[in-house]
Amino acid sequence: MISGKNNELIKEIKKLMSSAKERRQRGLFAAEGVRLCRDALRSGAHIVYFLYTEEAAEKNKEDFGCIMSAADKCICVSGDIFKKISDTGTPQGFMCIIGNKLDTYITEIESGKRYLGLENIQDPSNLGTILRTAEALGSDGVIMSVGCCDVYSPKVVRGSMGAVFRIPFMIVEDMSEFVAYSGKIGIPTYASTPHDAENIEDTDFSRGGIMLIGNEGSGLKEETVRLCMKRVRIEMRGRAESLNAAAAAAILLYKFSL
């Protein structure tokens, strides 16, 4: 059992929890909590390390056994050490370190399918919630600009309730270019924007395509909006200036999925 905080592996894991650069360089990310670890296992993710506390192993015997037998390496750590590596206030004592070569990368977008495009979503809680919503409403995949926050950050993984293991996704350098490319191959693109846009109640989404949502503060880039086939908006009735990005995404994806 590891109980010293200066252990090399513990130091590495703390870095993985806090640094997107570290996650990218190592090709690893963390999933914390009993449910997320189970989700990782069921999704066929490659579990490189499984860290657990004795107490958590005792309490979740069945999950413990399954994850243990699938992981490359299992490491028991003290409760104190687990608290140090945990990203949550009340750690459950289970953490999987996962290789990010998942089978969920989109290599080509297909006609007739329904994708979500996210440009520069900054808040990890928003991104996690949006991925969860996209999965629940049956999106065929999510395309993210590199300017979005790291999809493998602990908050995104947790907020997505495991959707990050399952929903196909793709990360693109420039969303405007991707929208232009989609247009060329005949995939409809919808820019969600409050200005000069059609009410989503009046839009025919039956051909599918890509629903684009922009940054929390500034929305989609002008260039991206300009290149989209259509501009769509959610009708507002109140005094609030706007919806939270995750709330807007829920409504847009719901209409898009009907």
Next chain:
Amino acid sequence: MISGKNNELIKEIKKLMSSAKERRQRGLFAAEGVRLCRDALRSGAHIVYFLYTEEAAEKNKEDFGCIMSAADKCICVSGDIFKKISDTGTPQGFMCIIGNKLDTYITEIESGKRYLGLENIQDPSNLGTILRTAEALGSDGVIMSVGCCDVYSPKVVRGSMGAVFRIPFMIVEDMSEFVAYSGKIGIPTYASTPHDAENIEDTDFSRGGIMLIGNEGSGLKEETVRLCMKRVRIEMRGRAESLNAAAAAAILLYKFSL
């Protein structure tokens, strides 16, 4: 200028930031950030204290002047002290302490209007987002059970983007009793629940009434669901077991507002 952290007022404000009990007993709550302070002022809230840093006052002269002249008492604090009382990672240097006798309490629900009912929503970010969504989509008011997290907590106030100052609300001891009462006076009530429920696409919401949403983990209480006029659900297509409460609320309120 206050620069000592042992100042009595600073200690009181730290308590107000962290304790719902303290907020209730004192009848005060905090709004932090330039935009929220401006919102509080515009909404006619009673600003008991206005705390600011010199730097923030310099940077936001117009807002500073307006808030200053409306507040009972203005207190300049050092940047270090502001960081100590702030609930955010990057404090803007403006904070209003507000008397919670707002003019937004609902005293009676009315026929034909559209209300949101929240039973035991636990997460302050969810509650804040839901209030913001309710306002943006034109809800006539929000009814919350006492089991919901404190509507005046800094996270809720911030997440609501000021909706907490404007949207009419009411806090009820027992949501089931309130639903029963609403039924008796002819107000339709809709329980959002995945079980034995009608697809919201098929429901006629034209009479308005109350849309009820339950706790993040356990949903609405059985008793509350049983007493509602109708059960409604959002059609799920994916593998995710459920939507986040704020995402579900956005879709339900959107359909309810059409």
